[in-house]
Amino acid sequence: MKKFIVLSLASLTLVGCGSPRYMGTPVPETNIKSEIVVVKDNETRSGFQNTIESWLQEHNYSYVVVPDNSKHDLNKLTLEYEGHWGWDLALYLKNAEITAYQGGQRVGEVKFKVPYTANPNKFGDASKRIGFMMDTLFGQMTPEQATQAANASSSTTPN
Secondary structure, eight states: OOHHHHHOOOOOOHHHSSOEEEEEEEGGGGOOOOOEEEEEOSOOOOHHHHHHHHHHHHOOEEEEEEEETTOOOOTSEEEEEEEEEEEEEEEEEEEEEEEEEEEEEEEEEEEEEEOOOOGGGSSSSSSHHHHHHHHTTSSSOOHHHHHHHHSSSOOOOOO
C-alpha cells in the first residue's frame, strides 16, 4: 500500500512538471507604434493568424498582413509567428513562437511549449493560449501569469 501511495504521488508530481509553459520578453512600450505588420506564416494553421488579428482588433491596434517571406518595414513593429500542433488522441497546440522586430532588431518574443507528457492540460483552447502569448508580448501579463492562466481549468476547453 505504501508503494502505491509513493508511486501515485510521484506520478502526480511529474504530471505537474509537464504543464504548458510560456517564456519571453515583452515589446518595450516605446516600440509599439500605431500600425503593426503581421507576416503570414504559410506553414501555420490559419486559426493562429486569425487569433492574432482578433487580439489586435480587440486592443485597438491597426495592422496589415503581408505575405510569408516579406521584407520588414524597419519603421514599423513587425510580428512573425509560428505554431505547431500535435496529436495525442486529440489535436492540441504543441509549441508556438511570436517574435516582434523593429529597426532590423528583435524587440520582443514569446514562446509557448507543451512538454511531451500525459498531462491533460496540454489539451487547452489554442485561441486562448495564443491570446495569452499576445498579452505577454505586449506586456499585459508576465510569462508566469500566462502559464498560470493556461493551466487553469477555464483555458482547457477543447479546441
